Amino acid sequence: MLSALDDRTLNSTQEGHLGGLLQGATYIAGISGGSWTLMSLILSDFMPLVKLRHEWDMFEPLLEGIPNLAQIEVSRADIQVLPAGLHEAGEDFYQKLNNIDKRDQSEDYFEGFAYDDVFEAFYSSLELLSDLDADEDENYIGNDSNGSESQDQGEVTEAVAEVVIIGPDVEEDPVYLEGILAEHSDNISLEELLKQAEPADALQKRAEEQIWAESVKTFFKDVFKKKEEPKVTAQNILPGIQFSKNLSLKNMRKIFSFYKSLHLEVCSKKAAGYPVSFTDYWGRALSRRVFPKNSRSPNITFSGITNLTSFSQYQQPFPIIISNLREPGLEKTSVNSSLFEFTPYEFGSFNFSMFCDLRYLGTLLNEGEPLFHINNRSICHRNFDNAGFITGTSSSLFNNVLIYVWQLAASSSKQKSQAIRAVLNTFGLTSSQNSDDPKKHPDYALYSPNPFFHYGDPTNKELYLSKNLYMVDGGEDGQNIPYQPFMQAARQVDVILSIDSTADIKGWPNGTIIQNTYLRYNATGHSGTTVTVNGMIKSINLFPDIPDPEEFVDKGLNKRPVFFGCHLEKYHHRDELPKARGVNSFLPPIIGYFGNTEYSYPSNTSTFKLTYGNEEINKLMENAYNIVTTGNSTTDEDYPRCVGCILIKREFDRKARSMSILNDMEIPDFCNQCYSRYCYN
Known part of the structure; x- marks a missing residue:
């Protein structure tokens, strides 16, 4: 999926593509199997993904003598x-x-x-x-x-x-x-x-x-x-x-x-x-x-x-x-x-x-x-x-x-x-x-x-x-997507683009992982932030509301790009009163979610499949590219511009609260249409 965001990937900067977002990102995080790609990428001195993949020995098993395994549903407690x-x-x-x-x-x-x-x-x-x-x-x-x-x-x-x-x-x-x-x-x-x-x-x-x-x-x-x-x-x-x-x-x-x-x-x-x-x-x-x-x-x-x-x-x-x-x-x-x-x-x-x-x-x-x-x-x-x-x-x-x-x-x-x-x-x-x-x-x-x-x-x-x-393992607590590093005020993140390759149902994700993080930040003991909502000071969660897995699947949110938390007024309001009359300059980031799905190839391979052939790697990468770009915007020609609207949404929110240098700008009607189309809440 990263190759779709890399402007060095062939044709990724053409109309309908998203090349360049990787170069524009401030942070990148990896957890569990995602840490493999991340560490490989940074150790290569940021080599293009399409070139880096040829450095991997995926034709050999990660562990010699261990066969490709199906998904295993035995916990640590079962074997301790x-x-x-x-x-x-x-x-x-x-x-x-x-x-x-x-x-x-x-x-x-x-x-x-x-x-x-x-x-x-x-x-x-x-x-x-x-x-x-x-x-x-x-x-x-x-x-x-x-x-x-x-x-x-x-x-x-x-x-x-x-x-x-x-x-x-x-x-x-x-x-x-x-x-x-x-x-x-x-x-x-x-x-x-x-x-x-x-x-x-x-x-x-x-x-x-x-x-x-x-x-x-x-x-x-x-x-x-x-x-x-x-x-x-x-x-x-x-x-x-x-x-x-x-x-x-x-x-x-x-x-x-x-x-x-x-x-x-x-x-x-x-x-x-x-x-x-x-x-x-x-x-x-x-x-x-x-x-x-x-x-x-x-x-x-x-x-x-x-x-x-x-x-x-x-x-x-x-x-x-x-x-x-x-x-x-x-x-x-x-x-x-x-x-x-x-x-x-x-x-x-x-x-x-x-x-x-x-x-x-x-x-x-x-x-x-x-x-x-x-x-x-x-x-x-x-x-x-x-x-x-x-x-x-x-x-x-x-x-x-x-x-x-x-x-x-x-x-x-x-x-x-x-x-x-x-x-x-x-x-x-x-x-x-x-x-x-x-x-x-x-x-x-x-x-x-x-x-x-x-x-x-x-x-x-x-x-x-x-x-x-x-x-x-970073995902052993049921949070296979590393959201927490980007929920910190010191990092001032506006948008998180996240990839979910969890095997919840028959090797496909159903939103359980992202909801687990929502439940974490909705629980007592996890701090929120203070913002103005319709002119009133409110204490809200840092993480936007996430539907349960059943609704997630019924609405097809695991099969198309979706963005959570676009509108601050839709965040969960805490019962507690703000500790101070002032507001925080940090606004919670918008969560972009891309679930692994079969767009052009069945990519629900087992986590424990340890070897891959060249043709299979090509098809998996093509499928991931299509997931991020919605098939090079074939389902919606406005998709890349809508992503751009979402990327600058928080700056418009700061402008509405007099915290932005863009005081002479208004949200275009086109962007409002995009928010209605791609924002969950």
């Missing part, structure tokens, strides 16, 4: 605790993997990263099944589509976290403090911490040697070695998945090589002392498939885009990525959820009115100040804001893939499902929960340490008291 009978059949096996950390240290196992329970169990699970076909070439080393093994090795060393010392008249000098964050101890002294410090070159070299010596040894030992055991097939290893008949075990090695490469890339974060989660791996997988080819290495940060030409010269809209804060064990709704946003400069939430410098996310802070200092110089960490990790945080679809695997485990036989169950156990899907231990919640994106620890309002316990922040 394994059923009691799930591990009864193999108690010894289950118990062995449930106590990985308690193994005899004399055993020859993954010594360098013994704390990495997830992959330790993964490799062990493969051993407990049968190893790969003994007839295959034992010296085979798989390559993914992203490049050679040597390229992966180089990327790992570039991603080692950096620590900088900041103080008066001091440049940011890199120092590496291994394990500081892993300790999280209130008792360790500064002297003891400084003893852990090593010169950058020494630690980097040691980390590199440790990662490769142990990772490669373990991987080839547990995955690629020969064994005199019965042959197995891909179908044996993952029962229930319909593999292609020509999937050879050599291709299976390619799959394992893909995950090995992800693992090696994530290891540098682990070596720096940070806990890792599924989202780290998911983020690396996304980077390999949907990021521009020159932006796929682990050292690409979100804050780094400020150095791009298109950003520094204001040629691209200001990007915002949305995620949700989630306290383990507590369910949140669209009304009371806590939304966080990432921008190239900050990470934080308007819900709490707190933000921190994105460059130093990952720094151990207390009461808003760095906990460690050297000669009055603060010790801060950098490079935590990995672009893939942030994208993965907003779109934690990996968690839903695990739901699919959980379903397989629940329905498989004892012998075939033991490994799946064991791996799920290491992923935190067990009967025991501990909100203080980030290892117990690896299905969340872990932001540890919490930059807002002991900062702000003490009554906000999930933020004030928690040493870790648990972030989830």
Whole structure:
């Protein structure tokens, strides 16, 4: 849909089209799957969408070995605790993997990263099944589509976290403090911490040697070695998945090589002392498939885009990525959820009115100040804001893939499902929960340490008291469209153009998502704004009235462009009296809504369809183009001019309240006709 608004798209500026609106936008936000396109766009230095799509590897699955899945209707609550009978059949096996950390240290196992329970169990699970076909070439080393093994090795060393010392008249000098964050101890002294410090070159070299010596040894030992055991097939290893008949075990090695490469890339974060989660791996997988080819290495940060030409010269809209804060064990709704946003400069939430410098996310802070200092110089960490990790945080679809695997485990036989169950156990899907231990919640994106620890309002316990922040998919609270960032007075947004690709009914949206945001702003506790309506001061909601899904579908609002909130007098008036006799200069933005619909092609593909052919991509893009332009204005030749009328409606509203410089202008009759045609209320 963005290509329809991009004036660099062929013919997009001709009569009946909307090319140029993207260039005229001040902000652009992405949430869940939408964050993929947004991050790819900004990392490409604002490359034209029609060109950028050729940078995506959509012919390869996002996750090697995972098939295209239908929509999954299982919630996180359904899988957080394994059923009691799930591990009864193999108690010894289950118990062995449930106590990985308690193994005899004399055993020859993954010594360098013994704390990495997830992959330790993964490799062990493969051993407990049968190893790969003994007839295959034992010296085979798989390559993914992203490049050679040597390229992966180089990327790992570039991603080692950096620590900088900041103080008066001091440049940011890199120092590496291994394990500081892993300790999280209130008792360790500064002297003891400084003893852990090593010169950058020494630690980097040691980390590199440790990662490769142990990772490669373990991987080839547990995955690629020969064994005199019965042959197995891909179908044996993952029962229930319909593999292609020509999937050879050599291709299976390619799959394992893909995950090995992800693992090696994530290891540098682990070596720096940070806990890792599924989202780290998911983020690396996304980077390999949907990021521009020159932006796929682990050292690409979100804050780094400020150095791009298109950003520094204001040629691209200001990007915002949305995620949700989630306290383990507590369910949140669209009304009371806590939304966080990432921008190239900050990470934080308007819900709490707190933000921190994105460059130093990952720094151990207390009461808003760095906990460690050297000669009055603060010790801060950098490079935590990995672009893939942030994208993965907003779109934690990996968690839903695990739901699919959980379903397989629940329905498989004892012998075939033991490994799946064991791996799920290491992923935190067990009967025991501990909100203080980030290892117990690896299905969340872990932001540890919490930059807002002991900062702000003490009554906000999930933020004030928690040493870790648990972030989830930005749409998990039922708000798949990121409206909140643009409802802030400081941003002075007049119009929001939103795209709804939610699968509410048979893969199509029905307005539930936009109504959820309306209910949020209509609820007690969410502030409104004060405006004049017919000469009287009124307190109104920030979000316009939205019909319920039944009316939404009956009126066909999900199948054509519609704009909500054009007329301020139609907003919901609050019962409360205005706190001040004055009015706010900020007028709530008009909401433009474009629902995914079949205009020229059935675009209701599953969220979990992970591969697309070139012809299908072309048809999907053409359909989206037609949705935004109503088929190049074939249904209404006045449509582009009507959109223009809506874009300047708020300026006319300000003029009517003597807040505009356009005091000599009146709303044209043509625009009033457009408002009647395209504005819901």
